[in-house]
Amino acid sequence: MGQQVTPTVVLLGTLDTKGIEYGYIRERLHENGVNVILMDAGVLGEPAVQPDISKEEVAKAAGYDVYELLEAKDRGAAIKAMAAGAASIVGQLYTEKRLQGILGLGGSGGTALITQAMRALPIGVPKLMVSTMASGDTRPYVGEVDITMMYSVVDIAGINQFSAQILSNAAGAIAGMAKASAPDLTGGKTLVAATMFGVTTPAVEEARKHLEERGYEILVFHATGTGGQSMEALMRDGFISGVLDLTTTELADDLVGGVLSAGPQRLEAAGELGIPQVVSLGALDMVNFGPKDTVPKAFQDRLLYEHNPTVTLMRTTPEECAELGRRIALKLNQAKGPVSLFVPLRGVSIIAKEGQLFHDPVADKALISALYEHLDTTVVELVEMDTDINDPAFARAMAERLHELFQASVTRQ
Template sequence: MGAKDVTLMYSVVDLAGVNRVSVRVLGNAAAAMAGMASIPSPVVEDDRPLVAASMFGVTTPAVDAARERLDELGYEVLVFHATGSGGRALESLAQSGLLSGVLDLTTTELADDLVGGVLSAGPDRLTAAGARGVPQVVAPGALDMVNFGPRDTVPESFGDRLLYVHNPTVTLMRTTAEEMGELGRRMAAKLSAANGPAVLFVPRRGVSALDVEGAPFHDPKADESCFDALDEGLRGLGRRGREAGPARQRPRLRPRHGRPAAPDDHREGRRMTRDQVPSTPRSAGPRVTRSPFPAGPRPTGPHRGRGGGAT
């Protein structure tokens, strides 16, 4: 139910007395409760620090590469599909104190919240880790798209917008330069309020697989509106962040080079080191890094991830 592990069972009929249908439904519910209560919780002997990662099909190559590296460094990565409920679950877990870090490479739910798409995680998305002081690496991943259902469900007010029909049940709409600018301002405000370390990863070759050169949503000017707003909103927040006071310097915008971002991608990517997602929060603020993004559209659709098809 929502972002919690709560199970509901539909009653089928109104509970106005017991009848031959409700007695079976209620009996099944009671049996399910008894079964769950009688089985002890599994014991997992794994003390690796937990890192939560947000993912969409169009950001899967980057998340896979980061997950592989974090696994090498001794972390366990929990992946959340950025479909509204996934973002809310990530926020809830970050707030719980169980996480050692957040790899938020897929902040697309912010676009749905701004424009009115169907996969919004609410206005509090991208706030829990910062409020809790959990270290986070953040990117404007898949901010180029707003999600809707079938093509005929897209509001008429968006009739002149660039649409991409992924399948009969999923239609994507490209965000405009104005919307991207507002998304950048919102992200900057949320990151500026972080109580723990925060690194912004800026994908210069497209914010999703649909936004790379030659892809349907490729729009460098719209992306720059977002990047400029992020730069402006985070100006003055250096390595020491909010603690630096009036004399703090503008963050350096520099590329970070390392291993390829994906096995089939030989462009430059960024290699994360363990101190960027420490197991215990440190006092620091946001800093900005601009770097190449994994290129490609490798997945077949925006919601395709490892082990699953499009939603």
């Protein structure tokens, strides 16, 4: 057995304002048996603790002079510059195998700076951010990567009985992550992505089982906005070879203003990259909001369903469904690779079937009619099935068609 190498954790932060706290957590990391590289990204003053990588080096990595940033007195520009420099350096450290984890401490500005650098690292590299912002909306910080956010409870301003425990916990957590290793489960299997929501789970589970029997490894993404973004980021990074995009609900949130939008470019990556894709209309009957009292006043008279105490669903109207149909058709028409669109005629979610709260034949007809009007069937294969989306036969048909498209694409290569 070879000698075990001690992992290294990079500590990234603003040592002019948080130096005492970084010195404390560096000691805790050493106690947890890891090496530490301390990087300074502060520009306001001198570091309170000696870094291993200076603020001058960080600024230079982004093409700036740190003292010019200080003289400009533009905090936003300085954060942006130092974040870019830090991202460049941590990327280089990872390439050189000198980074097995990264940890940061900060308020709003520090969290924005540090997490930008963290997002430059590959998925799977341990990333822990202790932040005063971790109990709110963390999406701007986490993005589509695996950053772990830990709420600091008290501000990161000195060492006291509360902060000492929280920072010690953080040190133990990142040290444990840096030491941990996952078993190799790659096995040479082709990776296929699938999108799922609670109201399309039966379909995705059936399709996943069918594809696994065919020898594929399935990555299921929760269609929560960041889920779709993460999936498409992995496509662009070359990991995904086929897509079962059964749940395209994020497009409804983007259109109407729900909280789970994946952005206007959703449903474009696979087509641009020529990846075989089989697409459906899962959960386009709904737009997502938070607790019921957070639904915008403009929507208070709409059909709402309290899915759970933190999620309220709103039924899409015929007009919204028609626009969704148009957008989906235009996106799929641009595909450079094989694409098949499966249309379930009896409901696009568990609660859109006949007898359920969101059953609306007029809205469904508007969606399907707009699709048919704008779809270029010389590019997109259209498959209608007289089932609801969660029917096992529908799920298996989608999965089998993806298998056929992938096999055909491999043969052509």
